Each structure stands twice: as structure tokens, then as C-alpha cells.
Amino acid sequence: SQQGEEDPQALSIQEGENATMNCSYKTSINNLQWYRQNSGRGLVHLILIRSNEREKHSGRLRVTLDTSKKSSSLLITASRAADTASYFCATVMSGAGSYQLTFGKGTKLSVIP
Amino acid sequence: DSGVTQTPKHLITATGQRVTLRCSPRSGDLSVYWYQQSLDQGLQFLIQYYNGEERAKGNILERFSAQQFPDLHSELNLSSLELGDSALYFCASSVTGGFNQPQHFGDGTRLSIL
Numbered sequence: 001s002q003q004g005e006e007d008p009q010a011l012s013i014q015e016g017e018n019a020t021m022n023c024s025y026k027t028s029i030n031n032l033q034w035y036r037q038n039s040g041r042g043l044v045h046l047i048l049i050r051s052n053e054r055e056k057h058s059g060r061l062r063v064t065l066d067t068s069k070k071s072s073s074l075l076i077t078a079s080r081a082a083d084t085a086s087y088f089c090a091t092v093m094s095g096a097g098s099y100q101l102t103f104g105k106g107t108k109l110s111v112i113p
Numbered sequence: 114d115s116g117v118t119q120t121p122k123h124l125i126t127a128t129g130q131r132v133t134l135r136c137s138p139r140s141g142d143l144s145v146y147w148y149q150q151s152l153d154q155g156l157q158f159l160i161q162y163y164n165g166e167e168r169a170k171g172n173i174l175e176r177f178s179a180q181q182f183p184d185l186h187s188e189l190n191l192s193s194l195e196l197g198d199s200a201l202y203f204c205a206s207s208v209t210g211g212f213n214q215p216q217h218f219g220d221g222t223r224l225s226i227l
Contacts, residue, residue, distance in 0.1 A: 030212045035218075040220075042115060042219050042221055043216075043218040044115070045216065048213065050213065092212045092213075100158040100169050101216060103155060105155045
């Protein structure tokens with residue numbers, strides 16, 4: 001079952017623009033992670049934000065977390081054609097006996113040169 | 114390159130058959146995870162191992178089994194295959210399987226059932 005749901009399902013922007021993807025989840029979490037998947041490849045870990053953090057940056061990536069709304073957003077600034085990929089949020093639920101990731105269905109980002 | 118190696122990259126077989134997917138985790142990682150990715154179900158967690166022991170089970174069918182060997186590589190066995198088992202199967206690894214550790218994914222095995 002999906003814990004996280006990304007929005008939008010697909011996003012098309014011009015190179016240089018910013019891209020914002022949102023993720024909502026249902027239950028309390030330990031942390032939320034964002035992953036990127038290029039077509040036909042494995043997932044690449046981008047950033048992890050803990051439940052007691054509100055914002056985190058990594059290069060051109062900015063992630064926010066609002067636990068009261070059970071939502072997160074991923075902002076990619078100054079997008080490049082190489083950012084074209086699917087982006088997934090994944091949660092680790094709190095209180096779970098193990099720490100597997102529960103993924104959303106992803107946002108497909110297309111950056112047009 | 115994530116450091117996680119999965120073989121084979123592609124597998125084509127028929128219904129009713131059995132296959133074995135192999136995963137070598139990143140050097141130093143003790144925990145291995147298996148995921149199934151399909152168009153309709155998305156990415157589903159199947160099973161996790163830590164240092165040879167099963168740690169967690171997700172949506173894994175009884176026809177599927179896995180193990181992690183003393184050298185830490187892992188195998189996922191799929192038997193009595195059905196058309197619906199066609200999917201991408203990913204292995205991921207992390208250092209100890211702790212909840213604040215990122216997971217590192219291989220490039221997957223694409224399984225096609227004819």
C-alpha cells in the first residue's frame with residue numbers, strides 16, 4: 001500500500017525554471033526521503049529529512065517537511081535537462097519494528113532544453 | 114554507481130517457471146532490501162535482511178523467498194511464476210538497516226514472463 005502520494009504525477013518545465021513536487025503521507029513518520037529514478041535505472045537517494053526537521057538543503061535541492069499537515073515538498077532550483085527523471089518520496093513510519101521504505105507513485109519530471 | 118550489483122539485468126521466462134535473482138550489496142553494508150516495481154503497484158517492499166537474518170517482511174508472496182548468505186550477497190527466488198510477476202526487481206542496501214540511513218539501489222533485474 002502507498003504511504004506517500006506525490007503531486008503532480010507529471011511536470012514539464014523549461015530548463016532554468018524551478019520544479020516543485022509535493023508529497024503527502026498518512027501516518028506518523030521517523031523520516032521522509034526523496035529518491036530520483038532515471039529511466040530504466042535504480043533509485044538514487046537525494047535527501048533525508050527527519051521528523052523533527054523542517055527544512056533541508058542539498059545543492060540545488062530544498063526539502064521541507066510539515067508533520068502537522070503530513071506533507072513534504074521537494075524544490076529543484078535552476079533545473080537542467082539532466083534533472084529529467086521520476087522523483088519519489090518514501091517514508092519510514094514511526095513505531096515500526098523495522099525500517100523499510102514505503103514509496104509513493106512518483107512525479108515524472110521533464111526538463112525541456 | 115551505487116556499488117550495489119544485481120544480476121541478471123534482464124530475464125525472460127515462462128509461466129510456471131522458477132528464477133533466482135542475485136544481489137551484491139555495497140561494500141560494508143550489512144542490510145539488504147528487495148523491492149518490486151510494477152506499473153500498477155508502484156514500488157513495493159518485499160523483504161529485508163540484516164547480516165544473514167530476516168528482519169522484515171512486506172508484500173512478499175508465498176511463492177517468493179529470499180536469503181542472505183554469509184558473504185552478505187542475497188538471492189531472491191521466485192517460483193511458479195505468473196504473468197503478473199513481470200516487473201522490475203530492485204535490491205538495495207544500507208549500512209545497518211537503521212531508520213535514518215539512506216538506501217542504495219542497484220539497477221534492477223527486469224523480469225518478463227511470457
